[in-house]
Amino acid sequence: MPSSRHADVTVIGLGPMGRALAAAFLAAGVRTTVWNRTPGKDRDLVAAGAVVAATADEAVAASPLTVVCLVNYDATDSVLRQAPVTAALKGRTVVNLSADIPDRARDTGRWAAEHGVDYLDGAIMTPTTSIGTPAGVFLFSGPEALYGEHRAVLAALGGTHTHLGEEISRAAAYDIALLDIFWTSMAGYVHALAVARAEGISPTELAPFAQGIGAILPPLFQELAEDVESGTYSGEGNPITSGISTMAHVVHASEAHGIEANVMRAIEGLARRTVALGHGTEGYSRVAEVLGRR
Numbered sequence: 001m002p003s004s005r006h007a008d009v010t011v012i013g014l015g016p017m018g019r020a021l022a023a024a025f026l027a028a029g030v031r032t033t034v035w036n037r038t039p040g041k042d043r044d045l046v047a048a049g050a051v052v053a054a055t056a057d058e059a060v061a062a063s064p065l066t067v068v069c070l071v072n073y074d075a076t077d078s079v080l081r082q083a084p085v086t087a088a089l090k091g092r093t094v095v096n097l098s099a100d101i102p103d104r105a106r107d108t109g110r111w112a113a114e115h116g117v118d119y120l121d122g123a124i125m126t127p128t129t130s131i132g133t134p135a136g137v138f139l140f141s142g143p144e145a146l147y148g149e150h151r152a153v154l155a156a157l158g159g160t161h162t163h164l165g166e167e168i169s170r171a172a173a174y175d176i177a178l179l180d181i182f183w184t185s186m187a188g189y190v191h192a193l194a195v196a197r198a199e200g201i202s203p204t205e206l207a208p209f210a211q212g213i214g215a216i217l218p219p220l221f222q223e224l225a226e227d228v229e230s231g232t233y234s235g236e237g238n239p240i241t242s243g244i245s246t247m248a249h250v251v252h253a254s255e256a257h258g259i260e261a262n263v264m265r266a267i268e269g270l271a272r273r274t275v276a277l278g279h280g281t282e283g284y285s286r287v288a289e290v291l292g293r294r
């Protein structure tokens with residue numbers, strides 16, 4: 001259990017994730033003050049020992065460290081940039097675990113510097129059920145010394161914590177890239193469930209095979225990363241031209257069942273453009289370079 005003045009924390013935002021964060025701090029014995037725009041979401045936390053602040057400025061004044069977890073940075077701004085809250089935060093630390101784009105992290109970093117607020121940005125890469133367990137994944141960016149000052153109390157959240165560097169937008173940049181993987185994968189999976197069902201395959205029949213497809217991805221992630229980094233784009237054994245025909249099969253089979261295939265059409269179109277640019281014998285990794293061409 002952390003045991004200095006740094007072992008007090010305020011959590012702003014009691015959506016599913018904010019509640020999970022506050023519960024983890026409380027479970028670790030950290031004195032935790034909470035505040036949420038809409039009251040009434042703190043009952044379980046109060047039962048676990050949380051202190052409920054009546055206002056956001058009272059909440060941030062209660063602790064040297066405030067962890068913010070709101071839907072986005074518009075919400076964050078609407079809370080933190082009220083004059084009494086900004087005044088109360090002077091000389092204190094904010095760790096913003098809300099998700100948004102790197103530009104918003106940079107903007108918040110500038111605002112914090114202008115108002116004497118010590119600021120770390122962050123991102124949570126795992127679901128609420130992972131918080132307070134070894135499965136949680138947290139990314140942080142901002143001043144190294146500031147991170148060092150608060151890492152002991154942040155460790156109460158469990159899981160793996162990575163400080164990605166002093167550039168304040170680094171965590172948000174990783175978050176965006178990783179969310180790109182997550183949401184395109186989820187979209188592919190629900191589409192596959194719909195197409196399979198149209199062919200008489202139930203979702204639970206498909207699921208174990210879907211997990212098998214998922215399992216071939218981690219080594220491919222590494223291989224493609226090396227290809228893109230080195231500019232090799234090796235198509236040995238699996239050229240883009242070969243992949244295109246299977247992409248087309250998914251489009252045709254879906255549309256034959258009246259299931260829209262816009263995502264796969266876009267994927268196929270991108271692969272065809274890559275081939276048209278003269279890269280048909282190369283690997284799928286070449287698409288990353290084509291996408292980034294100006």
Ligand SMILES: NC(=O)c1ccc[n+]([C@@H]2O[C@H](COP(=O)([O-])OP(=O)(O)OC[C@H]3O[C@@H](n4cnc5c(N)ncnc54)[C@H](OP(=O)(O)O)[C@@H]3O)[C@@H](O)[C@H]2O)c1
Binds near residue numbers: 038098
């Ligand atoms: N849930 C997950 O599994 C998960 C995983 C990784 C990362 N995250 C990230 O964690 C953050 C919080 O997620 P969440 O799951 O707790 O749910 P959420 O729906 O993204 O956020 C809910 C929180 O945002 C507040 N909020 C929304 N609009 C607001 C506004 N205009 N002003 C002030 N507060 C506002 C809500 O307050 P009210 O109660 O008053 O509406 C509530 O506290 C998000 O950025 C999300 O991307 C979540």
